[in-house]
Amino acid sequence: MNLSGIMILVGLLLVGCSKQTAAQRDALESTKPGYLVAKNYCSQCHSLPFPDQHPPAAWPYVVSRMQSYIETAHRRMPDPAQRKAIIGYFEKN
Numbered sequence: 028m029n030l031s032g033i034m035i036l037v038g039l040l041l042v043g044c045s046k047q048t049a050a051q052r053d054a055l056e057s058t059k060p061g062y063l064v065a066k067n068y069c070s071q072c073h074s075l076p077f078p079d080q081h082p083p084a085a086w087p088y089v090v091s092r093m094q095s096y097i098e099t100a101h102r103r104m105p106d107p108a109q110r111k112a113i114i115g116y117f118e119k120n
């Protein structure tokens with residue numbers, strides 16, 4: 028395959044990833060620990076973020092900021108065990 032063929036393939040792969048639907052993501056990830064808890068609490072205001080958006084060490088701070096939004100907006104608040112499961116999902120994936 029020549030270089031332009033490879034670039035087209037890379038492009039298709041990237042498009043494929045970004046167009047992953049929520050259902051496809053569920054199929055791939057619903058058996059991972061914490062995924063369903065994260066989905067339940069973290070898609071109340073926006074779509075569920077992807078773990079690679081932040082390095083593992085940053086997630087506790089992101090989740091704390093989100094919990095203050097949850098409090099202000101009177102949305103469903105994860106309890107401490109659920110918070111741990113959510114952070115575990117984002118840190119380990």
Ligand code: HEC
Nearest residue numbers: 068069070071072073076080089090093096097100102113
């Ligand atoms: C009450 C509504 C609400 C809920 C529920 C919520 N978020 Fe957010 N989220 C926001 C708002 C508003 C922003 C944009 C402002 C900001 O980034 O501070 C945001 C932005 C983000 C971003 C992009 C900005 C960044 O720091 O990368 C991430 C990642 C994120 N949220 C993760 C989460 C996670 C993880 C959860 C579950 C624990 C969650 N959110 C639940 C309201 C919410």
